[in-house]
Amino acid sequence: MKHSPNSSSIEDYVKVIYAYTEWQDKPITSSALATRLGVANSSVSEMVRKLKDQGLVDHEPYSPIHLTAEGLTLALAMVRRHRLLETYLVRELGYSWDEVHDEAEQLEHAVSDHFIERMSAKLGHPSRDPHGDPIPDAQGRITMVPSHRLDELDPGHTGRISRISDHDPALLRHLEAIGIGVDTRLTVLGQPRFGAGLQIAFPDATNDVGPLTLSDEVAASLWLASEGAHPDCSVQELTGGSLMTPYSDAQ
Amino acid sequence: MKHSPNSSSIEDYVKVIYAYTEWQDKPITSSALATRLGVANSSVSEMVRKLKDQGLVDHEPYSPIHLTAEGLTLALAMVRRHRLLETYLVRELGYSWDEVHDEAEQLEHAVSDHFIERMSAKLGHPSRDPHGDPIPDAQGRITMVPSHRLDELDPGHTGRISRISDHDPALLRHLEAIGIGVDTRLTVLGQPRFGAGLQIAFPDATNDVGPLTLSDEVAASLWLASEGAHPDCSVQELTGGSLMTPYSDAQ
DNA sequence: TCTATTATTTCGGTGTACCTAAACTTTGAA
């Protein structure tokens, strides 16, 4: 029932379980969790049993792992912490885009709720972090934006980058170097195939370095929000038991 | 020799050992360390052995504990972290005087050196925290101010409060309520005796609530810097092996 | 100087979060 002295490992496990389903539906498996946390499979089995005892996950042996409503609440609180911290480090302490992740990773376990809310207020309660990821509010609600992974789009699709995965600093520097950031406008030219890469162009004069080829790996780290039709924000309630499902463009 | 994965317990032990000798000379004993850390004596014995193995303290069984040069360097780094964090929380995030200690206590183990230096720069490299305690610079040097504990002064002594011990939030609120803060000007009227209290007056019109009696406990938390003669700052090098000795007024 | 008190250390044991290796399920290819 209660998960009293919120150890930072528990917070990490729950956060990774949540993150896995943030942009797709398949629940996480034991080994995927182990890989993402950088621990042995056996450590995951043991820890998942503990998370289950504390009511944070549902789990049957040899099956994937799901967050309970309580686990989801904790996960969203951690995601809020992480993304607010990243935003704060960039805006208030002059961190560069690619430096913030590791610092936020440490800080998210150490700061108090009071600290988080002060920070949020000082920043004007932002709803996106520097990578374009949505920041849950204090009640765990998230503002969603219609978006697709670049490597899942057809040629001709135009929009602006709404989100960039923040796990590889080298990638972030590379993207910055070639002029791609959150809100950069792009047109998809050639369809991506694994190993073949993705052709894109910058419709904006400001970024006009002509067509560009991105590797599949890079394309998979970029999300494009369509222009027109769904400009921004369908809000979903996430506090209760309902899992977040990313907006699915049915065009 | 090396104290590689700087566990936060090690940091706490070293910090407390240092703090004990910051305002007087007697080295700390095993049991005093245990009390201040809130752990059992047996835990201290064990941990001190480890600190000795890592070259952070000198210690013979049944004797008091001294920091080595290396230990002092680590302690001063932690003190710098703590005091810069307190200053930052007050100045940038609107924390009140009495809220900062616990938050800083957590954060000092989690933030990177990069974070600390950004913060220091943003604050204009302050040399005092909100309690008036000196902040060591990045090389571990401290700017000292001549000062005495209020309960060690004779009647007639006049000066301004230069430092207030930050360990009791209730005390801080009380002092604020009766108009005493860092830089408040005071005159000592009646000599303190244990259990009897200390008589003081505010020479400043702004604080003129007349003579006041403070308990010995409160008086022991207040430091008075003399006016005139020694206005501010004799600087001592603290990086190497030399322990800090508080300025001693020979008048 | 001897003893009683106090201070400190040693000893055996706890919980957490890891690990490797072995045992066990599940899955999918033949």
Next chain:
DNA sequence: TTCAAAGTTTAGGTACACCGAAATAATAGA
């Protein structure tokens, strides 16, 4: 339908930072 490969859990073990109780050293008073 079977069985080997892949995925998962169990078993046994480590390091860390604690604990209380027992043993030992220091100290101070008679």
